[in-house]
Amino acid sequence: MSRDPSASKSRSPRTSVAISPGARAGPEQGAAQDPRTEIDVRQPVVGVVMGSDSDYPVVARCLETLEEFDIPYDARVMSAHRTPDRVHAFASTSRLKGFKVLIAAAGGAAHLAGVLSSLTTLPVIGIPLQTESLGGADALYSTVQMPAGVPVATVSIGEAGARNAALLAAEILALADDELQARLQAYRARMRRAVRDKSERLRQRVSGSAE
Numbered sequence: 001m002s003r004d005p006s007a008s009k010s011r012s013p014r015t016s017v018a019i020s021p022g023a024r025a026g027p028e029q030g031a032a033q034d035p036r037t038e039i040d041v042r043q044p045v046v047g048v049v050m051g052s053d054s055d056y057p058v059v060a061r062c063l064e065t066l067e068e069f070d071i072p073y074d075a076r077v078m079s080a081h082r083t084p085d086r087v088h089a090f091a092s093t094s095r096l097k098g099f100k101v102l103i104a105a106a107g108g109a110a111h112l113a114g115v116l117s118s119l120t121t122l123p124v125i126g127i128p129l130q131t132e133s134l135g136g137a138d139a140l141y142s143t144v145q146m147p148a149g150v151p152v153a154t155v156s157i158g159e160a161g162a163r164n165a166a167l168l169a170a171e172i173l174a175l176a177d178d179e180l181q182a183r184l185q186a187y188r189a190r191m192r193r194a195v196r197d198k199s200e201r202l203r204q205r206v207s208g209s210a211e
């Protein structure tokens with residue numbers, strides 16, 4: 001699935017055609033029977049923003065995870081520093097547009113998640129990203145050290161954080177979505193099985209080498 005992170009887009013695993021929120025697909029647009037050309041007209045419920053397209057390789061882990069759980073999202077590039085008006089417009093209308101959770105990924109002096117949170121009462125999850133200097137500690141501190149009153153749920157630096165941001169968003173959405181809750185439980189069961197299998201393989205390897 002090709003992605004252009006500089007553009008706004010809405011996707012789900014069932015989607016191969018990106019459309020803007022609010023757009024409607026008629027039969028003439030090719031939404032017919034072929035699942036590969038199905039157009040997803042669901043309202044994006046997670047808004048994912050990143051400070052730069054250079055963040056995309058890590059943010060991709062977040063988007064893939066949302067797709068894994070069949071959660072429609074909208075992904076954009078915007079910056080509290082470079083495009084403050086755009087951030088203001090996006091955040092202040094995000095609840096009206098039907099978003100339930102916002103995710104913001106940024107590196108360096110990462111103010112994006114905090115500024116979003118200051119402009120909406122939707123839950124905001126911040127992903128601190130590693131840049132060339134300081135190993136991501138700068139972004140971690142900038143994202144996590146919010147003043148009382150303006151919360152940002154901060155996940156860990158980098159790819160693990162990107163995946164966990166999507167999982168945390170899924171858990172929030174699952175409070176009002178039993179099917180999503182079931183998918184999360186199945187995911188946890190698969191994870192438990194995978195760890196058991198790894199343990200078994202390790203024990204076989206260790207006992208094999210001791211013989």
Ligand code: C2R
Pocket residue numbers: 050051052053054055078079080081082105106107108109110111112113129131
């Ligand atoms: P460039 O690669 O575009 O120079 O960006 C981005 O998230 C990126 O990690 C370098 C880094 O700057 C970050 N950035 C922020 C914000 N805007 C961009 N931290 C912000 O508004 O917080």
